[in-house]
Amino acid sequence: MRFGCLGSGSKGNAWLVQAGDTCIMVDCGFGPREAGKRLARLGVEVNDLSAIMVTHEHSDHGRGAAQLAAKARCPVWLSHGTHAMLDALGSAPLSASIIAGQQVFSVGELEITPYPVPHDAREPMQFVFSDGARRFGLLTDAGHVTAHMETVLSGCDALALECNHDVAWLEAGSYPVALKRRILGRYGHLDNATAATLLHKIAGRSLRHVVAAHLSEQNNAPELARAALAGALGCAHDWIGVADQETGLDWREI
Numbered sequence: 001m002r003f004g005c006l007g008s009g010s011k012g013n014a015w016l017v018q019a020g021d022t023c024i025m026v027d028c029g030f031g032p033r034e035a036g037k038r039l040a041r042l043g044v045e046v047n048d049l050s051a052i053m054v055t056h057e058h059s060d061h062g063r064g065a066a067q068l069a070a071k072a073r074c075p076v077w078l079s080h081g082t083h084a085m086l087d088a089l090g091s092a093p094l095s096a097s098i099i100a101g102q103q104v105f106s107v108g109e110l111e112i113t114p115y116p117v118p119h120d121a122r123e124p125m126q127f128v129f130s131d132g133a134r135r136f137g138l139l140t141d142a143g144h145v146t147a148h149m150e151t152v153l154s155g156c157d158a159l160a161l162e163c164n165h166d167v168a169w170l171e172a173g174s175y176p177v178a179l180k181r182r183i184l185g186r187y188g189h190l191d192n193a194t195a196a197t198l199l200h201k202i203a204g205r206s207l208r209h210v211v212a213a214h215l216s217e218q219n220n221a222p223e224l225a226r227a228a229l230a231g232a233l234g235c236a237h238d239w240i241g242v243a244d245q246e247t248g249l250d251w252r253e254i
């Protein structure tokens with residue numbers, strides 16, 4: 001089982017999780033051409049996609065999903081709320097599979113555990129993937145950490161955790177006050193320190209990959225996110241990966 005990233009941040013997100021012939025994309029915040037180019041960097045063709053999961057309707061996550069799924073002739077999995085919102089935006093997928101609450105489901109060789117997160121979208125979900133032996137937990141776009149999130153993400157073999165901003169940088173930065181409030185709010189985005197506290201709680205013996213995700217280009221820096229997560233584990237800074245906006249993250253074998 002392996003995972004990789006096509007790009008992560010407010011300008012567009014997309015992740016890949018693969019086990020055997022099953023290749024799932026999580027979010028598609030890129031247009032079909034850009035997504036195709038970024039897939040090629042990871043050696044994947046559009047036709048290789050088994051399914052696309054959409055975490056929520058924000059354009060950096062949902063923008064390209066319907067078009068790419070049509071090209072790949074694969075289903076899009078999403079919550080009722082995300083589907084309704086994409087529908088209202090005129091970008092609902094032709095072939096939608098609705099995620100039933102928090103029920104575990106399978107696509108090919110991967111088992112998917114959806115879990116709800118507090119974020120300012122209609123019905124945002126994040127996911128834990130398993131091939132039966134190992135688990136990869138993905139978490140972006142959450143304003144705070146719930147007890148349920150801690151439970152679901154505990155003991156994963158690999159984690160990609162949102163490190164959106166450094167609170168001091170955001171507060172001192174040039175964003176409008178209303179936007180700062182939204183990002184810092186209970187339904188906004190996770191900051192480095194909160195992600196580090198979460199990581200400290202959920203890290204188990206089997207953890208072999210940690211990647212910082214959805215970094216703000218203005219209100220964060222890769223070294224700050226790395227330092228925060230490394231501090232939570234007491235590991236070297238360069239052991240922590242960063243999925244960035246332009247290059248994403250190369251495949252990591254779990």
Ligand SMILES: [Zn+2]
Pocket residue numbers: 009010013058060061141214
């Ligand atoms: Zn986002």
Ligand SMILES: [Zn+2]
Pocket residue numbers: 056058119121141
């Ligand atoms: Zn969002």
